[in-house]
Amino acid sequence: MPLLVFATSNAHKTEEVAAILGEEWQVEDLRAHPGVTLDEETGDTFEANAIIKAVSGSRGAPGMLVLADDSGLEVDALGGAPGVRSARYAGETANATDNRAKLKTELAKLPQDIRFTGRFQCCMVLAKDGEVLHVTSGSVEGRLLTEEVGAGGFGYDALFIPDGFAETFGVLPADTKNQLSHRARALAAMKEQLDSLT
Numbered sequence: 001m002p003l004l005v006f007a008t009s010n011a012h013k014t015e016e017v018a019a020i021l022g023e024e025w026q027v028e029d030l031r032a033h034p035g036v037t038l039d040e041e042t043g044d045t046f047e048a049n050a051i052i053k054a055v056s057g058s059r060g061a062p063g064m065l066v067l068a069d070d071s072g073l074e075v076d077a078l079g080g081a082p083g084v085r086s087a088r089y090a091g092e093t094a095n096a097t098d099n100r101a102k103l104k105t106e107l108a109k110l111p112q113d114i115r116f117t118g119r120f121q122c123c124m125v126l127a128k129d130g131e132v133l134h135v136t137s138g139s140v141e142g143r144l145l146t147e148e149v150g151a152g153g154f155g156y157d158a159l160f161i162p163d164g165f166a167e168t169f170g171v172l173p174a175d176t177k178n179q180l181s182h183r184a185r186a187l188a189a190m191k192e193q194l195d196s197l198t
Helices: 011-021 046-060 083-088 096-108 174-180 182-197
Strands: 003-006 026-029 065-075 117-128 131-144 160-162
Touching: 003 011, 011 026, 011 174, 011 182, 046 065, 046 117, 046 131, 065 083, 065 096, 065 182, 083 096, 117 182, 131 182, 174 182
Parallel strands: 003 026, 003 065
Antiparallel strands: 065 117, 117 131, 131 160
């Protein structure tokens, strides 16, 4: 079974990737590779930050396939914010609860008679020994709520209803989310490349 190192310490993300890739791949993250450090995310696009993470992670894990993603939420009424700062929207030490609180505060400042459209974006980069092998991306359109609904998922999931559904990612089953999420779509494209390497 080939090994894929996912350049994150976020257990939720790792579980999602492992579930989507299935039993053909052994997925580990940086918790299993504590000696691997990632360079600071200084890019102004999801792709730039994913490349930084994948390349620096693969330099620290010689000979291994390293996958990195950068993803976030773009809200049209907020000019695309939080965007690449989704994980740090409420500050450098913010957690998901802080970020959701800030998003709700920002949306509450806007006219409430408009539909808050937006999307989750994800860029994935596969690297080995400091070289980029492949780049994929995926997105899912939807609308934002001003109050959280559901306790499932993570990040902004409880505030986001994907197009074609009536419930948030915080309510929808994981299997459903794993078929249509931005990460699922980027990973589905990446899986073709991964399978070609085995």
